[in-house]
Amino acid sequence: MSQPAIPLPACDVLALGPHPDDIEIGNAGTLLLLRQAGQRLGLLDLTRGEKGSRGTVDERSAEAEAATRRLGAVVRRNLGLPDTGLRVDDHATNLLVAALRSARPWLLLGPHAHDVHPDHTAGAQLADRAVFLAGLRNYEPQLGEPHRPRVHLRYPGNRPIEPSLVVDITAVAAEKAEVVRCYRSQLNPPDRSHLTLGLDTAERALVRDQFYGARIGVRAGEPFWHDGPLPVRDLRALLG
Secondary structure, three states: OOOOOOOOOOOOEEEEEOOOOHHHHHHHHHHHHHHHOOOOEEEEEEEOOOOOOOOOHHHHHHHHHHHHHHHOOOEEEEEEEOOOOOOOOHHHHHHHHHHHHHHOOOEEEEEOOOOOOHHHHHHHHHHHHHHHHHOOOOOOHHHOOOOOOOEEEEEOOOOOOOOOEEEEOHHHHHHHHHHHOOOHHHOOOOOOOOOHHHOOHHHHHHHHHHHHHHHOOOOOEEEEEOOOOOOOOOHHHHHO
16 A cells, blocks of 8 residues: 655645646635635645646746745645546545545635546546545544545636636735746747647636636636535625
8 A cells, every 4th residue: 555645734725736736727816815814725736747848847846836835825745646647546545535634624626527638637536536535434544534625616627617606806816816927837838739728827817717707797706616505504695
């Protein structure tokens, strides 16, 4: 059996990304708002993005560190799983189970399975498997005390989704743009043939946030999908 990942410190929110920059593109605004509300943020990348068309592993690692500082997260770790070779196997599952049990977040933000990139699809499936197994007392007890996040929200990657909810990030949209621009190696490439829809990281984040913001009548929004209904005790909460 593989060794578990180095334990994460306790956090309220854990954001999961298949590659460095996926968390920021999909969640940076929401994470900034949660941090402002006093929530402890943890970030977990599944791969180092070593097969990407631009940026070395060292460059992308330094960029992720810069973005982490801007987000104000208490920790960021990388599971070091193979880029373009992400698999839903016991090794990867146990690494993520160990992370969930040590961090013990109430909220998990993870990728949505509807995506052109196979790592995004596999990452979403891996998260679903690990979330369930992490809550079973008799599953690999040496990986820590059982824990399952109360809420698991999925964010889209390269394909649009019909969201369960959209978070208004207008107040932190400019700050999110600065976070995303930490990934300098992914910006404005001279050859755009490898880019999904021809947009670089910052452009894709901006266009998507504007699109989903328009869906709820604001300037910028981040979409999330939830499996099943979410509990609401006070309808006034829907008015923000």
